Amino acid sequence: MCGRTGLSLNKDQVQCACSYKPKGASVYKKPDWLPEHNAGKEYKPSYNIAPTDVTPILISSSKFKNATSGSRLLKPMMWGIIPPWHKIDDASTWRNNYNEETGWDGINLLHIAGLYDIWQNGDKIIYAYSVITMDSNETLSWLHSRMPAILDTQDQIDAWLDTENVNPDLALEHLKPVKLLSWHKVSTTVNNSRNKSDDCNKRMKVEESKKSQKSLTAWLTKPEKRKVSDECNRQVKKIKIESCTKSNSS
Numbered sequence: 001m002c003g004r005t006g007l008s009l010n011k012d013q014v015q016c017a018c019s020y021k022p023k024g025a026s027v028y029k030k031p032d033w034l035p036e037h038n039a040g041k042e043y044k045p046s047y048n049i050a051p052t053d054v055t056p057i058l059i060s061s062s063k064f065k066n067a068t069s070g071s072r073l074l075k076p077m078m079w080g081i082i083p084p085w086h087k088i089d090d091a092s093t094w095r096n097n098y099n100e101e102t103g104w105d106g107i108n109l110l111h112i113a114g115l116y117d118i119w120q121n122g123d124k125i126i127y128a129y130s131v132i133t134m135d136s137n138e139t140l141s142w143l144h145s146r147m148p149a150i151l152d153t154q155d156q157i158d159a160w161l162d163t164e165n166v167n168p169d170l171a172l173e174h175l176k177p178v179k180l181l182s183w184h185k186v187s188t189t190v191n192n193s194r195n196k197s198d199d200c201n202k203r204m205k206v207e208e209s210k211k212s213q214k215s216l217t218a219w220l221t222k223p224e225k226r227k228v229s230d231e232c233n234r235q236v237k238k239i240k241i242e243s244c245t246k247s248n249s250s
Contacts, residue, residue, distance in 0.1 A: 004190055005079075006047045006201050007055060009107065014056045015074060016098035017109050020154060022071060027100035031058065031072040037125040043076040048200035050193035051080045057116060057129050060161040072161060075116075077127040082119040111151040113160055113175055137177035149175040 009017060015030040022029055033056075043054045057077045064073065097105040116129040133146040140147045151157045156174045159166050190200040 005049045028103040046196040081130045113149040150178040
């Protein structure tokens with residue numbers, strides 16, 4: 001399962017990108033943005049989102065008494081469900097093309113199915129979520145046996161969020177492997193979760209990719225070289241021991 005995602009949109013742009021047409025409505029509506037808790041951690045646009053980072057999560061408004069009218073809300077949550085017994089220490093570049101008639105005209109977001117929980121310790125409240133995975137399809141199976149469960153249509157999103165009327169078994173039936181996905185190689189900059197710039201998402205050039213592969217191949221062959229060197233050392237020691245034995249016996 002992947003350990004990184006990316007979202008470079010600011011708060012307003014995320015609301016526009018998640019706009020939808022409520023049932024029976026003729027215009028698009030932006031989900032309201034609920035205030036953040038999360039022990040002071042806030043959502044920040046990033047090209048390298050890792051577990052424990054905060055990201056916007058699309059949820060049903062029926063779960064919040066203080067929510068305004070509308071069936072969907074955006075709530076910033078921390079990636080990674082926190083067990084009830086856990087104790088915590090004290091401690092953009094996309095255009096916003098949106099209107100009510102046509103909705104969002106910009107970068108397409110991946111709507112990934114997930115579950116969330118609320119962790120509380122005294123006056124500290126953290127909303128945390130976990131991503132649901134499923135068997136990989138032919139697009140990503142070379143990379144990992146699991147892939148995120150992506151909600152590809154508005155009907156799928158509605159069914160997943162409507163916990164009042166759609167039972168869990170039926171909601172799970174809406175989770176299908178998405179085929180219209182593409183990927184490209186990125187640099188190892190993304191391996192460090194402290195790196196948040198767009199360098200984490202830039203496509204690697206062919207030359208850079210070959211150089212990276214060559215370095216990896218060289219690294220993988222080092223143990224074999226050491227094995228040969230160790231064998232030579234053992235042979236040298238054996239010769240020295242035999243020579244010493246002959247010298248002592250003569």
